[in-house]
Amino acid sequence: MRTALVHHEDMKAARLLWDDPECEIECPERLTTALGRLQQRGLEQRCLRLTAREASETELGLVHSPEYVALLRGTQALSTEELQALSGRFDAVYFHPSTFHCARLAAGAGLQLVDAVLTGAVHNGLALVRPPGHHSQRAAANGFCMFNNVAIAAKHAQREHGLHRILIVDWDIHHGQGIQYIFEDDPSVLYFSWHRYEHGRFWPYLPESDADAVGQGRGRGFTVNLPWNQVGMGNADYVAAFLHVLLPLAFEFDPELVLVSAGFDSAIGDPEGQMQATPECFAHLTQLLQVLAGGRVCAVLEGGYHLESLSESVCMTVRSLLGDPAPPLSGPMVPRHSALESIQSVRAAHAPHWLSLQQQGSTPVLSPSTYSPEGRPSPLLPGGPELKAAAAQATVALRALLDQLHLRPTPPVRMAVALTPLDTALVLPPDVLHQEGSSPKEETQAWARLHEALATEEAVTALGKILYLLDGILDGQVSSGLTATPAPATVAILDVALRHSLSRGAQRLLCVAVGQLDRPSDLADDGRTLWLSVRGKEAAALSIFHVSMPLPGTTGGFLNFVLALVLPLAYGFQPDLVLLALGTAHGLRESQAALLAALLRVPAGGRVLALLVEESAPQLAGVLAQVLHGEAPPSLGPFCVASPGDKQALMHLRRQLESQWKMLQVAGETRGYGLHGMPGTLGDNPALELRVDSGCVLRAGRCPEPAQQCQADCAPLPAPA
Known part of the structure; x- marks a missing residue:
């Protein structure tokens, strides 16, 4: 079992005993x-079930004062x-005679999970x-929270397991000010x-929730607050x-453990968050x-x-922990102006503290949010009619989304290899399929006739195996492959x-070609293929x-290249x-190739086919097979900043591309120039999303030139709808 699920039935015992619309949602x-949903989806059965234990009062004392622990102990009577x-x-809190027991179990569950992960x-x-x-x-309960489960788990990992670097990721829609303090x-x-912050007008209404709160003393730069100032993210x-x-x-931090404060009020339909993430x-x-951290990720429900x-x-979180590929994201990938x-x-707030931000060459000006607690609106109570109606509408929309997701089942084979020359040296997970099949001879030979380089028997044999593996991926029988x-x-x-993938109905193909691999000269620039060539000395958006x-020469340069260019594209x-x-x-x-493959697996829903030249080291094939199977990549080693040349090359490409590819943007509304000298703007209008179907490249609303006057050497623009 690769994934633990820690729970205890007694944690259901505490409930609200009086009328309080603010607290009834917990x-x-x-x-x-x-x-129940984990069981229905068959996910619980795939996990190692652990029954939570109570945290001891000594363990609670890693974070909480003895007086506060005694106060909660007294609630039982x-x-x-x-x-x-x-x-x-207290603020937004209710107690029950079972609260102390439930809260100790919640804290103890986090401790058990950390122990299970860190002991292997x-x-x-x-x-x-x-x-x-x-x-x-x-010394205070707050916002339904009694003991700080994740903070206790972090302190425990430091004291009992000797960890020196722990990353806590809090994606709950409320600021976890307790962890910050x-x-x-x-x-x-x-x-x-x-x-959710809304310039200080959303609970808990704290100025220290804003972006300019970066920690204190030796901890400056180690508190990172990203405030959402609008709903609908x-x-x-x-x-x-x-x-x-x-x-x-x-x-850059290079954590030894990742703890997630996994609050799902940041998801679509939640009355607290009012966000749109599916x-x-x-x-x-x-x-x-x-x-990160060798895959040692411990998520604790908030x-x-x-x-x-x-x-x-x-369920989606557990699926990923189990190594299943992530379903494709729904909706246009265009960040909102407020988010940017x-x-x-x-x-801007953290650039003085982190080399990884300094090396990207952006020098934004920090504009503090306007904090006006006296002007904050009265919050809508979760039980109010407005939010009940909104929640009902969100439920209908959510079910429609889920129906679409469930139409695409997880492939029965997670990973297949066709690596005959290298197989004997590989150590692979036991459920990896060693593929023996090949595409029909007539079909393979028909494709081989397109290129003189495919005239040899060796090339035709390799092509047949690759086409067979591609068909398995495109048919949904195999998630990823290596050949x-x-x-x-x-x-x-x-x-x-x-060409074969397009003929089989694939709509969008991303090719990342590293090394001496030229793009086919007659490959149509019609939006169905995106070709990233990683080689040579020149950075160019052709x-x-x-x-x-x-190819960047340092770890920092490589990370910058992957995170700021490849993944956004x-x-x-x-x-x-x-x-x-x-x-x-x-x-x-090997570590760079593994990280690149592991990260590309995420936006592609796991569908990655890696091709290696036969003289590649067997160790490289082995590490690629492991990450495509869902294992964590090895560490890149010490962080080294990008060279001036690598930094300049990346910024040059971003300036050329960000007006068309909005995921490259890292700032609010700007005006710049695209590939053909055409001005582009950034906004929230989803009608300006980049189209990548076979009909056109850009919506007419994106390009300021009338369609008949456009001189771009891309696909023709349609008339405005």
Whole structure:
């Protein structure tokens, strides 16, 4: 079992005993529904089930004062009236005679999960708990939270397992100020939180929730707050926050463990968040975190109050922890203007503290939010008619989305290899399929006649295996694959693979070609293929679908290249399939190739076919097979900043491309110039999304030139709809 699921039935016992519309949403059904959905989807059965234990009072004392622990212990003997009176002393809290027991179990579940992961019993896991914890402080309950489960788990990992670098990712829609207060002067814990903020007008109404709150003393730079100042943030906004803020800092920090305050009130339909991120987005976020810390990821449930959205988001998270490919993201991948403003602010606040942000060459100005607590609006109560109506509408929309997701089942084979020359030296997971089949001889020979380089028997044999493997991926029988090609025939085989995939109905193909692999000269620039060439000395955007980039020479440069260029383009393009080709003299170290493959697997829904020249080292094939199977990539090693040349090349490409590929944007509204000298603007209008179907490249609304006057050497623009 690679994934632990920690739970205890007793955590359902605590419930609200009086009328309080603010607190009624934190109910036992949150656990009942989530656990039931995990069982229904067959996910619980695939996990190692652990029954949560109570945290000891000594363990609680890692974070909380003895007086506060004693106060909660005393609630077990209080009457309902006394419990209600005590609850009124705190903000958004209710007590029950079972609260102390439930809260100790919730904290203990996090400790068990950390122990299981750090002792190697499992790779990762989820603690399905209540009450939540991230608002709880040293001597105060707050926001439904009694003990700070994740903070206690972090302190325990430091004390009992000797860890020196822990990353806490808080994707709950409320700011986890309790975690921030506990670690704000501690450089051994990097705390990242995004949260609904609205310039200080959303609970908990704290100025220290804004982007300019970066920690104190030795901990300056280790508290990262990304405030959402509008509701409605969606998949593109959440992914952009990871690519442009969290992941650059996390790779530089190099954590030994990732703890997730996994609150799903940031998902669509939740009355607290009022955001639009769909459940599959959390599968993507989880997989992006799994490339860190050797895959040691421990998620602990926080908020989430729309039962359907909560349970599906929990399932998506567990699926990713188990290594299943993430379903494709729904909706246009165009970040909102407000989201980009927030990303710009947090990058500006942290640029003085992190080399990974300095090397990207952006020098935004931090504009503090206007904090006006006296002007904050009266919040809508979760039980009010307005939010009940909104929740009902969101449920209908969510079910329609889920119906679409479930139409695409997980392939029965996660990973297949066709690597005959290298097989004997590979050590692979036991469920990897060693493919023996080949495409029909007549079909293979018909494709081979397109290129002289495919005239040899060796090339035809390799082509047949690749076509057979491609068919398995395109038919949904295999998720990802790895194959070898004869070096002289690699470019021709790659060309045939592209053409064959398009002929089989693939709509969008991303090809990342590393090394001496030229793009086919007659490949149509029609939006169905995006070719990234990683070789040579020149950075050039030959079109918006043909980008060339030198291979960076340092770890920082490589990370910058992957996080600030490759992944944003991949998410913007939303490929049906990724072809990752490592040709002769590709120059990638094994750890770099593994990270690139692991990250490309995420936006592609797991559908990656990696092609290696046959003379590649067997060790490279082995590590690629493992990450495509869902294992964590090895560490890149010490962080080294990008060279001036690599930095300049990346910024040159971003300036050329960001007006068309909006996932490259890291700042608010700007005006710049695209590939053909055409001005482009950034806004929230989804009608301006990049089209990549076979009909056209750009919507007429994007390009300021009338369609008949456009001189771009891309596909023709249609008349305005």
